[in-house]
Amino acid sequence: MAKELEFKRAPINWIPAAVLVATPIAAALITPWYLATHKVSAPVWLTFGAVAVWTGMSITAGYHRLMSHRAYKAHPAVRNFFLLGATLAVQGSAFDWCSGHRTHHRHVDDPMDDPYSAKRGFWFSHIGWMLRNYPSGNFDYKNIPDLTKDKVLQIQHKYYGLWVVATNVGLIGAIGWLIGDVWGTLLLAGLVRLVINHHFTFFINSLCHMYGTRPYTDTNTARDNFILAIPTWGEGYHNYHHFFQYDYRNGVKWWQYDPTKWLIAALAKLGLASELRTVDDMTIKHAEVQMQFKRAQNKLAKITNEQGQVLDSNLPSNLQKFSDRINFEYQQFNETVKEWQALKAKAIQMKKAEFSERLHEVDEVLRDQYKILEQRIFAHNRNLKQAFKQLNYKPS
Numbered sequence: 170m171a172k173e174l175e176f177k178r179a180p181i182n183w184i185p186a187a188v189l190v191a192t193p194i195a196a197a198l199i200t201p202w203y204l205a206t207h208k209v210s211a212p213v214w215l216t217f218g219a220v221a222v223w224t225g226m227s228i229t230a231g232y233h234r235l236m237s238h239r240a241y242k243a244h245p246a247v248r249n250f251f252l253l254g255a256t257l258a259v260q261g262s263a264f265d266w267c268s269g270h271r272t273h274h275r276h277v278d279d280p281m282d283d284p285y286s287a288k289r290g291f292w293f294s295h296i297g298w299m300l301r302n303y304p305s306g307n308f309d310y311k312n313i314p315d316l317t318k319d320k321v322l323q324i325q326h327k328y329y330g331l332w333v334v335a336t337n338v339g340l341i342g343a344i345g346w347l348i349g350d351v352w353g354t355l356l357l358a359g360l361v362r363l364v365i366n367h368h369f370t371f372f373i374n375s376l377c378h379m380y381g382t383r384p385y386t387d388t389n390t391a392r393d394n395f396i397l398a399i400p401t402w403g404e405g406y407h408n409y410h411h412f413f414q415y416d417y418r419n420g421v422k423w424w425q426y427d428p429t430k431w432l433i434a435a436l437a438k439l440g441l442a443s444e445l446r447t448v449d450d451m452t453i454k455h456a457e458v459q460m461q462f463k464r465a466q467n468k469l470a471k472i473t474n475e476q477g478q479v480l481d482s483n484l485p486s487n488l489q490k491f492s493d494r495i496n497f498e499y500q501q502f503n504e505t506v507k508e509w510q511a512l513k514a515k516a517i518q519m520k521k522a523e524f525s526e527r528l529h530e531v532d533e534v535l536r537d538q539y540k541i542l543e544q545r546i547f548a549h550n551r552n553l554k555q556a557f558k559q560l561n562y563k564p565s
């Protein structure tokens with residue numbers, strides 16, 4: 170209760186609040202007038218686009234997947250390029266951003282400890298959390314020991330304000346001077362780009378915790394949303410991300426729109442990124458099938474008794490069959506999962522016991538056994554889909 174009072178009485182965070190309030194107002198007032206009275210050249214628009222991509226991806230591939238989650242390793246040139254872009258994005262120093270983000274994952278949805286808890290509503294999770302000095306927004310950097318020892322990040326943190334001005338005014342202004350339109354470049358590639366990038370990033374904390382599907386877990390509010398993946402450079406697959414946060418991919422399926430994952434994969438091809446971390450297909454599929462069962466069981470729980478019999482005799486008889494089938498499939502699925510877990514334990518044991526020259530033999534045996542179990546998990550998935558289809562029910 171005392172803490173809740175602290176939330177109510179939280180003092181205004183003057184500098185971030187001024188930036189976050191003044192920039193959209195200035196952009197909304199100046200841009201229409203400027204566009205109506207000035208001709209904007211193609212190079213200025215091009216710079217606007219390029220800086221938007223650079224800053225956007227510096228947040229997603231840099232601050233987020235590289236620094237907060239250590240989902241891969243990057244060549245220092247790439248890391249610093251992202252750091253510069255993220256500084257241009259004016260979303261706080263790497264220390265603040267990553268410490269807050271790790272806290273968000275650790276305490277997701279907790280109204281007291283998640284710095285941008287979706288449980289406090291759209292406004293708070295989108296922007297409100299930065300406007301006041303809430304107790305949940307005080308980061309002590311204990312959760313970023315890997316970053317605080319980084320010399321470059323220390324410099325960025327220490328002179329953060331200076332860096333923000335140097336990049337947003339100095340660098341953007343210099344590019345404007347080179348292409349012959351300082352004010353147009355400062356307005357479009359500077360101010361307008363900044364405001365757009367801000368709110369597109371903020372959508373991840375607000376809308377991506379409100380609208381979309383939950384294919385992997387329903388233990389938190391994070392959602393998968395293709396529409397939101399477009400402005401957020403692939404971060405819209407937020408349900409997957411909250412369940413498997415160390416994966417360098419957010420849109421894990423090859424066809425899911427995640428330009429950040431494509432960028433990281435391309436950097437790896439060029440030798441500029443390495444040790445890309447992924448979750449294996451089996452673990453992912455297991456989470457998905459588990460969720461489908463959970464959903465089906467939740468629906469069935471409303472119409473069946475504890476023995477799984479449909480209570481209301483007026484309901485169609487195929488529902489009884491469906492209920493039986495789901496229960497049967499679930500038992501089978503649990504068997505497979507048990508075997509899979511046993512195999513994983515055995516793999517660790519065998520690897521410990523075997524000499525290194527025989528390890529490849531162990532790997533081969535295990536690989537075959539994994540393959541069989543993997544096929545079974547996929548079969549469970551197909552059976553479930555079939556059952557849903559026969560009932561004309563969509564597992565959403």
Ligand SMILES: [Zn+2]
Pocket residue numbers: 273373374378391407411
């Ligand atoms: Zn989140």
Ligand SMILES: [Zn+2]
Pocket residue numbers: 233237238270274410414
């Ligand atoms: Zn994250």
